[in-house]
Amino acid sequence: MKYIDEFRDPALARNVIAQIQHDAAARGGARPIRLMEFCGGHTHAISRFGLRELLAPAIELRSGPGCPVCVTASADLDRAIALADAPGVILATFGDMVRVPGSAGTLYDARGRGADVRIVYSPLDALEIARRNPQRPVVFLGVGFETTAPGIAAALLQAEAEALPNFSVLSLHKLTPPAMRAILDAGEVALDGIIGPGHVSAVSGSAAWDFLPREYAIPCAVAGFEPLDILSAIGALVQAVVEGKPAVINTYARGVRPEGNRVAQQLLAQVFAVGPADWRGFGAIPASGLALCETFAHRNAALRFPVAVTPAREPPGCRCGDVLRGVIAPPECALFRRVCSPRNPTGPCMVSAEGACAAYFQFERLDVETFERSNVSTGA
Amino acid sequence: MCLAIPTQIVAIDEQHTATVTLGGVERRISLVMTPEAQVGDYVLVHTGYAIAVLDPDEAQASLEAFAALAAIQEELDQPADEIY
Numbered sequence: 001m002k003y004i005d006e007f008r009d010p011a012l013a014r015n016v017i018a019q020i021q022h023d024a025a026a027r028g029g030a031r032p033i034r035l036m037e038f039c040g041g042h043t044h045a046i047s048r049f050g051l052r053e054l055l056a057p058a059i060e061l062r063s064g065p066g067c068p069v070c071v072t073a074s075a076d077l078d079r080a081i082a083l084a085d086a087p088g089v090i091l092a093t094f095g096d097m098v099r100v101p102g103s104a105g106t107l108y109d110a111r112g113r114g115a116d117v118r119i120v121y122s123p124l125d126a127l128e129i130a131r132r133n134p135q136r137p138v139v140f141l142g143v144g145f146e147t148t149a150p151g152i153a154a155a156l157l158q159a160e161a162e163a164l165p166n167f168s169v170l171s172l173h174k175l176t177p178p179a180m181r182a183i184l185d186a187g188e189v190a191l192d193g194i195i196g197p198g199h200v201s202a203v204s205g206s207a208a209w210d211f212l213p214r215e216y217a218i219p220c221a222v223a224g225f226e227p228l229d230i231l232s233a234i235g236a237l238v239q240a241v242v243e244g245k246p247a248v249i250n251t252y253a254r255g256v257r258p259e260g261n262r263v264a265q266q267l268l269a270q271v272f273a274v275g276p277a278d279w280r281g282f283g284a285i286p287a288s289g290l291a292l293c294e295t296f297a298h299r300n301a302a303l304r305f306p307v308a309v310t311p312a313r314e315p316p317g318c319r320c321g322d323v324l325r326g327v328i329a330p331p332e333c334a335l336f337r338r339v340c341s342p343r344n345p346t347g348p349c350m351v352s353a354e355g356a357c358a359a360y361f362q363f364e365r366l367d368v369e370t371f372e373r374s375n376v377s378t379g380a
Numbered sequence: 381m382c383l384a385i386p387t388q389i390v391a392i393d394e395q396h397t398a399t400v401t402l403g404g405v406e407r408r409i410s411l412v413m414t415p416e417a418q419v420g421d422y423v424l425v426h427t428g429y430a431i432a433v434l435d436p437d438e439a440q441a442s443l444e445a446f447a448a449l450a451a452i453q454e455e456l457d458q459p460a461d462e463i464y
Contacts, residue, residue, distance in 0.1 A: 001422075001436055001439060001440075002386070002422075003386035003422055003434055003439060004386060006439070006443055007442075007443075009446070011450070012446040012447070012449075012450055015446070015449050015450045015453040016446065016449060018453060019449060019453070039382060040382070041382050041383055066382070068382075094427070121427065121428060122427045122428025122429070123427065123428070124410065124428045125428070144382070144427075145382060147382040147384065147426055147431065148382065148426065148427055150413060150429070150431070151410075151413075151426065151427045151428060151429045154410065154412050154413070154429065197382060198382075199382040199383075199384045199424065199426060199431065200382060202384070202424060202431050202432040203431060225383075228442075228446060229442075232442070232445075232446070251442070253435065253438040253441070253442070254434050254435045254436075254438040254439040254442065255384075255386075255424050255432045255434055255435075256432070261413055261414070261431060261432060263412070263413045263414070263415065264413045264431060267412075267413070354382075354383075
């Protein structure tokens with residue numbers, strides 16, 4: 001068992017697809033069963049393995065807001081870039097962040113004019129940079145959901161334990177359930193089921209999604225990231241829709257427990273305080289952000305390095321916000337492929353490997369006309 | 381960003397740091413979130429931390445469910461094959 005190839009067996013996948021189509025046909029209905037894959041990792045896998053095309057037209061898969069880089073608000077990004085420009089500062093962050101355009105350029109551009117911006121794989125690497133540069137402030141730009149934030153918390157506690165005074169964190173961490181609620185409350189897109197984020201749920205537990213069937217009467221299947229994982233989640237959702245029995249179904253039981261990872265949850269509770277956060281495409285969502293709690297104010301880069309920024313500007317014509325709320329699919333944006341591409345991205349959804357626009361650009365064969373036609377016929 | 385890779389623990393040192401092989405490269409990862417992890421276990425690695433120990437029994441159960449579905453499908457396909 002290597003936990004990868006076994007879950008990519010094409011023959012088994014064909015069986016699951018046949019079953020899904022059989023079940024979906026039994027339901028009938030005027031429009032396809034529309035499911036949202038919350039997580040950008042799922043979007044990427046769905047596009048890469050061609051699942052969207054294999055399941056159409058009975059099933060429509062709509063991408064959601066589960067790309068932390070993409071949902072980072074322009075104003076927050078501008079603040080991070082201004083911080084990187086501050087004299088002496090070393091700003092460390094994950095690779096995807098450096099190419100995301102803010103109101104005026106990217107972190108990469110900041111590096112071009114002399115800012116010390118470093119790409120790290122882990123917050124522990126940023127800690128090592130702080131150890132090696134004791135005379136310089138090292139700021140870790142923390143972006144990510146429940147999956148990522150505990151690692152930043154652990155790194156911060158490590159800095160405390162080592163009494164490393166020059167390490168601080170600019171926390172743009174966000175929680176996923178409030179964004180899911182925001183989409184359902186807004187009612188801009190009719191959804192029949194949610195493919196729940198597998199690695200977020202490894203931390204927060206599959207029970208974190210219990211509110212979906214309870215309050216919104218919508219099923220949620222927590223899924224892994226291999227094709228068979230995603231297909232079995234879709235199969236479970238279609239069954240729940242057909243039977244009219246919404247529930248949370250954990251189809252990723254090898255990695256996700258109902259209660260999640262208690263140690264990781266403890267780290268979050270110890271280091272962060274829940275508060276409002278700005279999401280691209282949504283605006284402020286209450287109780288959706290993780291700011292450093294007051295105990296660690298001395299490690300809060302937002303307090304240590306106050307920077308002045310002008311009001312943020314969104315890239316003209318970019319519909320990342322609509323893509324992130326699941327209101328449109330990427331090819332429905334006028335800039336998609338024509339102006340905006342991974343080489344020359346207008347918005348963050350084309351930059352990040354998890355961004356829906358990048359996934360569609362790289363892997364999807366369905367052309368714009370097909371999407372427009374399917375939307376006319378489904379009345380989306 | 382929420383990408384996490386299943387990988388096997390090769391060794392664990394006294395600081396509870398594990399050695400794993402990721403894409404052919406040896407890396408050290410923190411087991412602070414998975415204190416129960418043992419050498420030989422597969423863990424989900426995310427940004428330098430193991431966030432979950434994979435459960436081989438659950439994985440096997442999923443694969444068996446797929447195999448059972450395949451068997452049912454085969455049975456359903458049988459009469460159609462005979463017609464053609």
